[in-house]
Amino acid sequence: MAKVLSVDIGGSYIKSALVDEKGKMEAKSRIPTPKDYDGLIAALAGLAAGLPEAPAGITAALPGGYDFEKDEIFAPNLPSINGRHIRADLEKAASLPVMAENDANLAALGEYVFIEQGGIRNMMFVTLGTGAGGGLIINGGLPVSAVTSFEIGHICVAPGGRLCGCGRKGCMDEYCTTAGLMAEYAAAGGGENISEPLELALLAEKGHKAAAAAFKSFAVYLARGLADAANLFCPEKIKLGGGLSELSRFFMADCSENFFAELFPMYRSRVKLEIAGLKNDAGILGGAACFFKGLRP
Numbered sequence: 001m002a003k004v005l006s007v008d009i010g011g012s013y014i015k016s017a018l019v020d021e022k023g024k025m026e027a028k029s030r031i032p033t034p035k036d037y038d039g040l041i042a043a044l045a046g047l048a049a050g051l052p053e054a055p056a057g058i059t060a061a062l063p064g065g066y067d068f069e070k071d072e073i074f075a076p077n078l079p080s081i082n083g084r085h086i087r088a089d090l091e092k093a094a095s096l097p098v099m100a101e102n103d104a105n106l107a108a109l110g111e112y113v114f115i116e117q118g119g120i121r122n123m124m125f126v127t128l129g130t131g132a133g134g135g136l137i138i139n140g141g142l143p144v145s146a147v148t149s150f151e152i153g154h155i156c157v158a159p160g161g162r163l164c165g166c167g168r169k170g171c172m173d174e175y176c177t178t179a180g181l182m183a184e185y186a187a188a189g190g191g192e193n194i195s196e197p198l199e200l201a202l203l204a205e206k207g208h209k210a211a212a213a214a215f216k217s218f219a220v221y222l223a224r225g226l227a228d229a230a231n232l233f234c235p236e237k238i239k240l241g242g243g244l245s246e247l248s249r250f251f252m253a254d255c256s257e258n259f260f261a262e263l264f265p266m267y268r269s270r271v272k273l274e275i276a277g278l279k280n281d282a283g284i285l286g287g288a289a290c291f292f293k294g295l296r297p
């Protein structure tokens, strides 16, 4: 059975595995992301060369946008790869066909193929962590376009709010993230000197008022963004993933209540809001699905 080397390139680490069509993973690895682009390409080619058997190709999940036509990465927060041509460079270095996609789009595809198994047609996947991103499944696949699409993180949930890296104010990427959650805690009066969402959850569990208020505000912003996106196409499911989704019991009830109140009334009985089934390997499995199902050009 053919296998693909699926790599998930993050700002700190590259995760990878050799994956078959059924999603069975082997030779899993995690290495620090080289600081320079040439080092990154050499490391990826080295991963392919070091596998127990030769892969049929490589898929790369990128922490940013990607222009399929120009083979150009858009990752302003990661200057080492921004503007570079990963398909051409990696194909040359590894002598294998290469596909590249945005990491959240691939996570959406992984969730769709391996958890939903094609039982639905339209789905939205949203990752909540350091950033807020997402992927769209429409008519059973990722949307086909010249560039990666579905930048849900840049929907405005707080008009006139904090400035986002994209140049707009009040984006989900500023409010529905780890930093956004901690900012709500400070705005609610703070109190304890904490820096992690998990510490905030422990406080909320003990009934700390500012901690509970932070989760509530977070839920309201998230619900607003999800409703705006869902109102465009009535997805059958919205799946929440990423590190913050593991704290969903602190915000899901409020988020759900606000989300359904803001959703177009006719859609309310049609959309399900739930936590994603795949955890850390969603991007890697999505890369494999992308390669074998040929859902991208």
Ligand SMILES: [Zn+2]
Binding pocket: 153, 154, 164, 165, 166, 167, 168, 171, 173
């Ligand atoms: Zn933005």
